[in-house]
Amino acid sequence: MARDKDKGEMLSGVNDCLTHSLTLHNLAKTAHSYNEDMKKLRERTNRRKVDARTPGERIFEGGFFLCASVSVLAVVLISVFIFIKGLPAISQIGVFSFIFGSIWKPTTMQFGILPMIVTSLITALISVIIGSVIGILAACYMTDLAGKRGRRLLKPCIDLLAGIPSVVYGFFGLVVLVPLIRQCIGGNGLSMLAAVIILSIMILPTVISITMDAIQTVPHEYREGALALGATHMQTLFTVVLPAAKKTILAGVVLGMGRAIGETMAVMLVAGNRPTMPGSLLDPVRTMTSNIAMEMSYASGLHQEALFATGVILFLFIMAINGLLRKLTKPKKEKAR
Numbered sequence: 001m002a003r004d005k006d007k008g009e010m011l012s013g014v015n016d017c018l019t020h021s022l023t024l025h026n027l028a029k030t031a032h033s034y035n036e037d038m039k040k041l042r043e044r045t046n047r048r049k050v051d052a053r054t055p056g057e058r059i060f061e062g063g064f065f066l067c068a069s070v071s072v073l074a075v076v077l078i079s080v081f082i083f084i085k086g087l088p089a090i091s092q093i094g095v096f097s098f099i100f101g102s103i104w105k106p107t108t109m110q111f112g113i114l115p116m117i118v119t120s121l122i123t124a125l126i127s128v129i130i131g132s133v134i135g136i137l138a139a140c141y142m143t144d145l146a147g148k149r150g151r152r153l154l155k156p157c158i159d160l161l162a163g164i165p166s167v168v169y170g171f172f173g174l175v176v177l178v179p180l181i182r183q184c185i186g187g188n189g190l191s192m193l194a195a196v197i198i199l200s201i202m203i204l205p206t207v208i209s210i211t212m213d214a215i216q217t218v219p220h221e222y223r224e225g226a227l228a229l230g231a232t233h234m235q236t237l238f239t240v241v242l243p244a245a246k247k248t249i250l251a252g253v254v255l256g257m258g259r260a261i262g263e264t265m266a267v268m269l270v271a272g273n274r275p276t277m278p279g280s281l282l283d284p285v286r287t288m289t290s291n292i293a294m295e296m297s298y299a300s301g302l303h304q305e306a307l308f309a310t311g312v313i314l315f316l317f318i319m320a321i322n323g324l325l326r327k328l329t330k331p332k333k334e335k336a337r
Contacts, residue, residue, distance in 0.1 A: 131202075185282065261314070295307060
């Protein structure tokens with residue numbers, strides 16, 4: 001009797017388990033069916049919303065799509081054109097001879113752009129270091145120390161600095177800066193130092209504007225918390241606010257680097273334009289952009305293709321800078337717990 005009772009209880013438990021499993025299975029099927037129904041309902045609703053657009057909205061959307069397509073198409077066409085015109089010269093001259101060659105002499109068919117690559121990178125790097133330090137400190141002063149009256153005075157000056165054409169910067173450097181370097185430091189005056197100073201001034205508006213926006217987006221609670229813990233105003237600014245905004249500030253610095261590498265006219269007027277490897281900051285130098293601007297008007301044949309190939313190398317540098325900028329501004333993914 002006891003065994004029969006135990007068997008009955010076991011069978012009853014098994015039946016309960018099976019019933020419970022079937023119930024869970026049915027619930028899962030019901031939930032899945034509900035999700036599918038809701039998905040279809042959302043799709044229908046979206047279709048109705050799309051279909052509910054007025055003819056005017058459809059025209060505007062088409063115009064927006066056309067503008068975006070034109071922008072993408074322009075980038076693609078420019079890229080294809082530069083590579084089509086430049087790659088044959090690189091293959092004919094040789095990649096190693098073209099990039100690492102130290103002599104640029106079109107009359108003897110010698111096309112080495114290493115001095116111009118080195119000059120472009122050194123000039124841009126030094127100018128970005130100087131311009132970034134001055135720009136970040138200026139932005140800190142304008143946002144936290146200047147007050148409303150000071151910001152009203154300084155902000156239009158920064159905006160005006162951003163709107164000055166590069167040729168005006170070049171004339172200023174040629175008339176004022178070059179003679180000053182010649183008299184006070186020595187040398188010809190037309191030098192890498194003059195180009196560095198001009199580029200440092202030119203990238204200031206970019207760095208200052210982006211740094212100001214980055215500082216202003218830091219929550220005010222960060223400052224209040226630091227001040228409540230006993231930090232001074234300067235300690236709060238340099239240990240709390242700037243580290244919180246460092247990603248956007250770095251993006252501004254990278255944009256300034258791109259501006260410095262791509263600048264042509266101002267550098268061409270003050271750098272001296274000698275296609276040799278720089279030995280010091282007082283030596284006349286030539287950047288890649290200046291080389292293209294100076295010689296494209298009379299170049300032909302392989303010489304012209306070599307200038308387009310220089311544009312390919314410059315284009316790759318700009319792409320690398322844009323990739324770095326995207327990486328710096330990309331939000332970090334939260335780690336799954």
